Amino acid sequence: xxxxxxxxEGLASCHLCGKxxxxxxxxxxxxxxxxxxxxxxxxxxxxxxxxxxxxLYFPANMLPIMSVGTIGGASHDxxxxxxxxxxxxxxxxxxxxxxxxSIMIPVLKMIALCWLCFAAAGKTHTSPKNLTRLYxxxxxxxxxxxxxxxxxSILVALVQVGALxxxxxxxxxxxxxxxxxxxxxxxxxxxxxxxxxxxxxxxxSDTP
Amino acid sequence: xxxxxxxLSWPRIEExxxxxxxxxCDALQEAPRLHEGDAAHCCRCGEMLYQNRPRSLARxxxxxxxxxIFMVLVHIFPSVTVDSGSVRHELTILQAANAMLxxxxxxxxxxxxxxxxxxxxxxxxxxxxxxxxxxxxxxxPGAKVVTRWFQLCEPWSMLEVxxxxxxxxxxKLGAIGDIHLGTGMWAMTGLVICTAxxxxxxxxLELWDRLEIALHKHD
Numbered sequence: 071x072x073x074x075x076x077x078x079e080g081l082a083s084c085h086l087c088g089k090x091x092x093x094x095x096x097x098x099x100x101x102x103x104x105x106x107x108x109x110x111x112x113x114x115x116x117x118x119x120x121x122x123x124x125x126l127y128f129p130a131n132m133l134p135i136m137s138v139g140t141i142g143g144a145s146h147d148x149x150x151x152x153x154x155x156x157x158x159x160x161x162x163x164x165x166x167x168x169x170x171x172s173i174m175i176p177v178l179k180m181i182a183l184c185w186l187c188f189a190a191a192g193k194t195h196t197s198p199k200n201l202t203r204l205y206x207x208x209x210x211x212x213x214x215x216x217x218x219x220x221x222x223s224i225l226v227a228l229v230q231v232g233a234l235x236x237x238x239x240x241x242x243x244x245x246x247x248x249x250x251x252x253x254x255x256x257x258x259x260x261x262x263x264x265x266x267x268x269x270x271x272x273x274x275s276d277t278p
Numbered sequence: 279x280x281x282x283x284x285x286l287s288w289p290r291i292e293e294x295x296x297x298x299x300x301x302x303c304d305a306l307q308e309a310p311r312l313h314e315g316d317a318a319h320c321c322r323c324g325e326m327l328y329q330n331r332p333r334s335l336a337r338x339x340x341x342x343x344x345x346x347i348f349m350v351l352v353h354i355f356p357s358v359t360v361d362s363g364s365v366r367h368e369l370t371i372l373q374a375a376n377a378m379l380x381x382x383x384x385x386x387x388x389x390x391x392x393x394x395x396x397x398x399x400x401x402x403x404x405x406x407x408x409x410x411x412x413x414x415x416x417x418x419p420g421a422k423v424v425t426r427w428f429q430l431c432e433p434w435s436m437l438e439v440x441x442x443x444x445x446x447x448x449x450k451l452g453a454i455g456d457i458h459l460g461t462g463m464w465a466m467t468g469l470v471i472c473t474a475x476x477x478x479x480x481x482x483l484e485l486w487d488r489l490e491i492a493l494h495k496h497d
Contacts, residue, residue, distance in 0.1 A: 073322050076299035076306040083299035086426055087486040088328075090297045090306070100490055101422055156450075164449045199323060202302050213436050216393065220374075220436075220443030223390055225450065227377035228360050228367050239383050247389055254433065266303040266323070 075270070077107045077263075085109070109261040113187055119256035120183050126245045126252065127176065134240035136222050146240060149173060149218065172218040172246070175211055179253050182208045183260065190264035198265040205262050212257055215250045219243055285314030287330055291490045298327050298483070328483040335413045335488070337479035342406040345472035349399065351465035357444055358463065362455030370462060371395060371440070390440075397435040398473060404428030405476055408489070417492035425489065432477065438470045 076083055076090060082105040083090045084098040091098060093105050109115075134146035147155070149172045156165035182204050188194050189201050222239050229237045290296065290311075298309040300320035307321055309328070317329035331337070356368035371394050378387040404424045411418050444466075448457060 073305045073307070075304045076297075077304055079306060081297070081299065081306065083301065083304075086429060088298065088301070088483050089486065090299050100486060101426065103426070161449065164446060167446060198303065202323060202325065205302075209433075213433065214439055214442075216436055216439050217443045217446065219386065220390065220394075220440045221447050221450070223374045223378045223386060224358075224369060224443055224447040226381055227369050227374040228358065228447065228451065229362075239378065239381050239386065243386060244383065247386060251389075258433065262302045263304040 075266075075272075077267075082107050108263060108267075109259060112259060112261040112264060113190055115259040116183065116187055116256045119252045119259065120180060120187070123176075123249045123252035123256065124180055126249050127180070130242050130246035130249050131173070133242035133245070135218070135242040135246065136225065136240050137238045139236045139238065148242065149246070168218065168221075171215055175215050176249055176253065179208050179212055179215075179257075183253070183256050186260060186262075186265070190260075190268060192268045198269045201265045202262055205257075205260065205265075209257050212250070212254050215253075216247070219247045219250070285330075285332060287311035287313060288334075288484050288487055289491055290487050291494060300325060300327060329481045330484065331479060331481055334480040334484060335409050338405055338409040338476050339413060341472045341476035341479055342402045342409070345398075345402045345469055345476055346406065348465045348469035348472060349402065352462050352469055353395075355461035355465065357460055357466060358448065359458045359460055360451070360455045361458075368460075369444070393434060393436040394440045397431045398437050398469070400431045401428045401435045402473055402476060404431070405480075408485070409480060412485075412488050412492055415492050415495065417489055421489060421493070425485065429482070435473070437466065437473065441466050441470055 080093055081090050082093040084101060084103060084105060086103045087098060087101040089098055089100045091100075091105065093107055095105060097103065098105055131149055133148065135149050135152065137144050137146045149168070153165050153169045153173070156162075156168070185194070185196075186201060186205060186208075189196055189198075222237075222243050225237045226239055296309050297306055298318075299306050300323060302325045303320060303323040305320055305322040307327075310318065312318060312328075312330040314330050314332045318327040319325065320327055353370060353372065356370050356373075358369045360367045360369075371390070375387040375390045378384075378390060405428055407418060408421050408425050408428075411421075444463065451457065
């Protein structure tokens with residue numbers, strides 16, 4: 071039996087409630103959200119969020135994310151120098167956790183989303199099954215990068231103007247939070263069905 | 279726990295066969311009714327289409343009300359207390375946000391409050407508001423809108439990330455003073471677990487099918 075796509079029959083499944091109804095209705099009869107065959111302007115939106123997040127990734131890594139003031143003076147830590155300090159001190163676990171949450175995951179996520187966008191535009195020939203798996207992973211791990219932002223705010227709250235030291239947030243924290251939020255938006259606006267459309271030799275990226 | 283006699287499938291508004299389209303590859307296929315515990319997978323890409331989760335409404339109701347109780351505890355009791363000399367610092371989510379606000383980062387403060395208080399509250403509260411009356415076949419006013427909002431809030435609820443953040447912050451703090459873990463920390467752990475169980479309790483298609491029937495009765 072040949073498997074047909076819903077789009078080929080003019081049917082759209084609602085993004086919110088999953089009910090399949092004719093796309094001409096405009097709105098889902100069950101939950102009243104707008105019906106689309108594919109997420110509208112999926113690739114353009116994903117690219118926009120992606121480019122913005124890549125641009126903000128540089129200040130996030132080059133500016134200090136937190137400064138620690140001690141009696142001897144203040145030290146400014148970027149994300150990478152924080153990781154290196156922990157590694158030198160012998161706290162390998164913390165160093166690895168922060169490195170993977172703040173540097174590795176965002177970079178891998180951006181690369182993965184670029185790859186997915188290229189594949190959805192028909193520029194590469196990877197099997198859509200593997201690409202769907204890649205999409206699942208990017209969706210799953212994206213929010214964990216926020217951990218560094220929370221760590222800084224927890225440290226600021228716990229070590230205010232203590233007797234020993236005080237911790238202040240640096241300018242990088244805002245751009246880093248923006249990177250995480252923008253990559254999450256990029257993943258949400260990407261439509262994995264475009265991968266299969268390419269695989270089957272159809273282009274539905276401009277459909278309503 | 280697996281029951282010996284498998285439960286029935288959930289009711290649908292149309293008696294005839296209905297169709298689903300896979301969310302990942304858009305393959306159109308018939309949607310069979312499932313016994314409790316069974317799942318339907320896409321015949322082209324193998325992703326899960328929907329699942330009949332055992333006693334879904336009861337689970338969603340129970341876990342989300344437990345989560346709401348934990349949520350109150352999280353905001354009343356401090357998660358971590360640090361004694362350094364004569365100074366004592368307590369940490370709740372609101373204090374973490376407040377510290378950011380005072381240090382001139384209002385956006386981060388707003389983000390922290392949204393990701394760890396507002397989004398989890400909308401998610402858990404909305405699920406309770408919809409699924410508790412649905413057990414009796416009733417849809418409260420605005421149930422559709424509430425369902426829409428809590429589904430949209432799901433990816434933005436980051437309480438488990440915050441909990442993980444506390445653990446890393448504790449590893450970083452190390453030698454600064456005496457650290458005590460408080461009630462808030464255990465309440466937060468309970469909240470994270472209960473939220474995950476509440477969301478995993480009910481399938482999205484099932485929720486909407488049941489909602490549709492409850493709303494239909496009103497008309």
